[in-house]
Amino acid sequence: MIFQKEPIDSEVFGFNVLQIKDIHCQDNFQEIEKEYQKKHNPFYVYAKIEIEKIPEIHFLEDHGFRFMEYQMRMSKKLPQKLYDTSFDDVVIMEKVLAQENIDSILSLADTIFTNDRIYIDPYMGKELSQKRYRAYIQKSHQSSEEELVKFYDKRTQNIISFHTHKSIDNKTILHFLGGVAPEYQGTGACFACEYSLFNSFIQRGIKKIITHISGSNYPIMNFEFKTMDFKPEQAFIVLRKIYEI
Numbered sequence: 572m573i574f575q576k577e578p579i580d581s582e583v584f585g586f587n588v589l590q591i592k593d594i595h596c597q598d599n600f601q602e603i604e605k606e607y608q609k610k611h612n613p614f615y616v617y618a619k620i621e622i623e624k625i626p627e628i629h630f631l632e633d634h635g636f637r638f639m640e641y642q643m644r645m646s647k648k649l650p651q652k653l654y655d656t657s658f659d660d661v662v663i664m665e666k667v668l669a670q671e672n673i674d675s676i677l678s679l680a681d682t683i684f685t686n687d688r689i690y691i692d693p694y695m696g697k698e699l700s701q702k703r704y705r706a707y708i709q710k711s712h713q714s715s716e717e718e719l720v721k722f723y724d725k726r727t728q729n730i731i732s733f734h735t736h737k738s739i740d741n742k743t744i745l746h747f748l749g750g751v752a753p754e755y756q757g758t759g760a761c762f763a764c765e766y767s768l769f770n771s772f773i774q775r776g777i778k779k780i781i782t783h784i785s786g787s788n789y790p791i792m793n794f795e796f797k798t799m800d801f802k803p804e805q806a807f808i809v810l811r812k813i814y815e816i
Contacts, residue, residue: 572591572592572593572598572600573591573592573593573602574589574590574591574592574602574607574611574616575589575590575592576588576589576611577589577590577725577777579703579706579707580615580652580703582706583699583702583706584615584699585701586612586613586615587613587615587618588610588613588615588616589607589611589612589613589615589616589617590617590618590619591603591607591616591617591618594618594620594624594627594630594631595712596626596627596630598611598630600630600634601634603689604634604815608751610624610812613814614677614813614814614816615768615809615811615812615814616636616742616812616814617636617688617810617812617813618631618636618747618808618809618810618811619642619807619808619809620750620808620809620810621805621806621807622805622808623643624805626629628808628810631732631810631812632810634812635812636808636810636811636812637810637811637812638770638808638809639688639692639809639810639811640687640688640691640785640786640787640808640809641736641785641786641787641806641807641808641809642783642785642786642793642806642808642809643673643783643784643786643803643805643806643807644783644786644803644804644805645781645782645783645784645795645801645803645804645805646779646780646781646782646800646801646804647715647780647795647797647799647801648777648778648779649769649772649773649777649779649780650773651692651773652773653770653773653774654766654769654770655673655766656676656763656766656767656770660725661723661725661763662722662724662725662731662763662764662767663722663723663724663725664720664721664722664747664762664767664768664771665720665721665722665723666718666719666720666723666762667712667719667733669712669713673708673709673712673719675730676708676721676730676733677705677708678721679730679733679750679752680701680704680705680733680748680750681701681704681705682749682752682753683749683750683752684700684701684704685697685754686785686787686788687700687704687785688785688809688811689703691787692811694710694813703796704748706734706747707747707796708735708748711735711736711746711747711748713731714737714759716737716738717735717736717737717747718731718735718736719734719735719736720733720734720768721733721769722760722764722767724755724760729752730752731751731752731755731760731763732749732750732751732752732755732760732761732762732764733745733748733749733750734746734748734749734764734768734794735748735749738777739781740777741776741778742778742779742783743777743779743780744772744777744779744780744781745780745781745782746780746781746783746812748758748806751764752808753758753776756790761794762798765799780799780801781804782795783807786806797816
């Protein structure tokens, strides 16, 4: 078993946050726990485990970890042909440069993420979840390895959506965060934003998109499965343990 500090989450929480990986049931967890407590004095420790690994899941549960989230990793193979973007005169996609103000994107993010493990955790809650999403969007905005793009309505200049992602090789994109303003949800704007984004990837030679979605986010799960033709690759559960500081 290995453990590592999560720098962004630690800054957001104001206390150290760790992720543990490579869990084996024969590990002496008490000794490992003493080691990471002595080294990091964590407030929050979590693990993301493939759903098939029942013994490892039970192992962590036996040591005080609690289930918080079900996640699905999904992927989509992009076609060679571009999608129809006859809506280009209405929906505009732009990369957000590092020097640009992103307050409108951060404000939008505050209103749309309600399914994540921090938001629904009775020990964490809405404000911490919002602060965490803001930190990750700001990271993508400033990173040379990640991208933040926005979509806006040319007619009104209102922001419709945003998206963060990175290339993990010259053929594959990893999706991070994205969301649509409430007033545009359930409209053709959702398709417009997705197809514009996909076309930008196709033009760069990207062949595959990978994303992770909370299993309780039913509207997005249905949209990605049924409409955008994403396929399931792997299911995970996330467990966490909270320590007194």
